[in-house]
Amino acid sequence: MIPFIDLQAQRLRLGQPLEDAILKVVRSGAYIMGPEIAEFERQLSAFGQAPFALSCGSGTEALVLPLMAWGIGPGDAVFCPSFTFAATAEAMPLVGASPVFVDIDPETYNLDPQSLQAAIEAVKREGKLNPRAVIAVDLFGGPADYPAIARVCAEHGLKLISDSAQGFGCTLHGKHPIHWADVATTSFFPAKPLGCYGDGGAVLSKDAGFHDLLVSLRVHGQAVKSDTEGKTFEHDPKYLNVRVGMNSRMDTIQAAVLLEKLKIFEDEIAARNRVADRYAQGLGDLVKTPTVLDGGVSVWAQYTIELPGRDDLAPVLREQGIPTAVYYPIPIHKQNVYSVYPTAPGGLPVTEAKAGQVISLPMHPYLSEEDQDTVVTAIRAFVKRNR
Numbered sequence: 001m002i003p004f005i006d007l008q009a010q011r012l013r014l015g016q017p018l019e020d021a022i023l024k025v026v027r028s029g030a031y032i033m034g035p036e037i038a039e040f041e042r043q044l045s046a047f048g049q050a051p052f053a054l055s056c057g058s059g060t061e062a063l064v065l066p067l068m069a070w071g072i073g074p075g076d077a078v079f080c081p082s083f084t085f086a087a088t089a090e091a092m093p094l095v096g097a098s099p100v101f102v103d104i105d106p107e108t109y110n111l112d113p114q115s116l117q118a119a120i121e122a123v124k125r126e127g128k129l130n131p132r133a134v135i136a137v138d139l140f141g142g143p144a145d146y147p148a149i150a151r152v153c154a155e156h157g158l159k160l161i162s163d164s165a166q167g168f169g170c171t172l173h174g175k176h177p178i179h180w181a182d183v184a185t186t187s188f189f190p191a192k193p194l195g196c197y198g199d200g201g202a203v204l205s206k207d208a209g210f211h212d213l214l215v216s217l218r219v220h221g222q223a224v225k226s227d228t229e230g231k232t233f234e235h236d237p238k239y240l241n242v243r244v245g246m247n248s249r250m251d252t253i254q255a256a257v258l259l260e261k262l263k264i265f266e267d268e269i270a271a272r273n274r275v276a277d278r279y280a281q282g283l284g285d286l287v288k289t290p291t292v293l294d295g296g297v298s299v300w301a302q303y304t305i306e307l308p309g310r311d312d313l314a315p316v317l318r319e320q321g322i323p324t325a326v327y328y329p330i331p332i333h334k335q336n337v338y339s340v341y342p343t344a345p346g347g348l349p350v351t352e353a354k355a356g357q358v359i360s361l362p363m364h365p366y367l368s369e370e371d372q373d374t375v376v377t378a379i380r381a382f383v384k385r386n387r
């Protein structure tokens with residue numbers, strides 16, 4: 001079977017230094033908030049062009065933390081796509097707020113600024129929920145239309161989060177999503193473009209006071225410098241908890257892994273783009289291949305094509321040792337627990353159509369041209385047979 005994502009090839013490339021880095025943490029005993037955490041946060045903020053980066057427990061908690069920091073909760077609306085991983089929408093009910101589902105652009109699968117505008121106006125007209133923020137997703141690794149989305153957010157006074165769990169490292173005109181967003185979040189789940197060896201996530205932000213608040217929320221609302229300045233305490237302020245937070249620390253071992261992976265990340269993004277270009281050349285005349293915004297660079301978390309008869313293609317490829325996956329067969333607003341939340345006026349026709357047509361192919365930086373040719377040949381034969 002051709003690997004869908006080949007983490008072992010990456011591990012072999014990273015070799016002994018990776019294993020040494022892990023063992024160093026094991027031997028140091030600094031399992032929680034060891035020095036690798038601060039060093040990784042420093043390097044991550046530099047890579048992501050953000051003044052501040054906070055590591056945390058997962059990509060899901062990376063979305064919850066800024067919502068908590070802004071005090072978003074019951075009665076508040078946060079707009080997001082429905083064609084995404086459940087975690088994007090889950091963050092809102094976790095803080096008591098309501099997601100409002102917005103349709104996507106048919107070419108990029110990312111938030112449609114016009115549907116967003118219409119959804120915000122509808123929520124305002126109805127007057128039941130208070131619009132607070134927008135979460136744009138860089139689905140499959142490609143940047144959302146940040147200039148247009150940020151314009152809509154500014155017009156309505158809404159915060160903008162970039163959920164870049166699949167797209168961390170993507171750019172638009174050379175700039176990372178944080179250029180337009182208030183906050184960019186990512187996940188280090190192993191299969192993401194920048195993944196660790198367990199769970200982890202990060203929140204990138206621009207404002208020192210806001211970052212400080214996230215630092216506090218990450219560790220049970222413990223007092224940070226701004227909370228204790230000019231005050232004296234009988235006890236260690238470490239045990240002064242000034243707000244309700246949570247435990248969302250990332251393990252030191254994961255920071256050590258990520259420091260090694262960051263060294264080759266730029267090179268891997270280039271390799272992913274070479275693989276994507278070859279797929280487009282090999283398949284573009286027969287099936288719908290992905291579109292990246294003009295001036296955009298995707299990190300290709302997935303390579304997703306569209307074709308009628310998708311459900312018949314998967315077993316045919318599987319027989320030839322080619323794995324595929326469908327992201328996502330059921331849009332979030334169609335899932336039982338999320339069907340109670342509002343959608344943009346007119347519903348989400350593009351989202352619902354795409355869910356029935358997309359299929360993702362093996363994609364990783366170490367996919368050989370030979371294996372890729374096997375995939376391309378098998379799909380071409382399938383499409384021609386079924387025409």
Ligand SMILES: *Cc1c(COP(=O)(O)O)cnc(C)c1O
Pocket residue numbers: 058059060061084085087088137163165166186187188189199200201
């Ligand atoms: C993976 C993912 C998340 C959640 O990340 P976890 O680290 O698994 O919690 C959030 N949003 C999107 C778009 C994702 O793909």
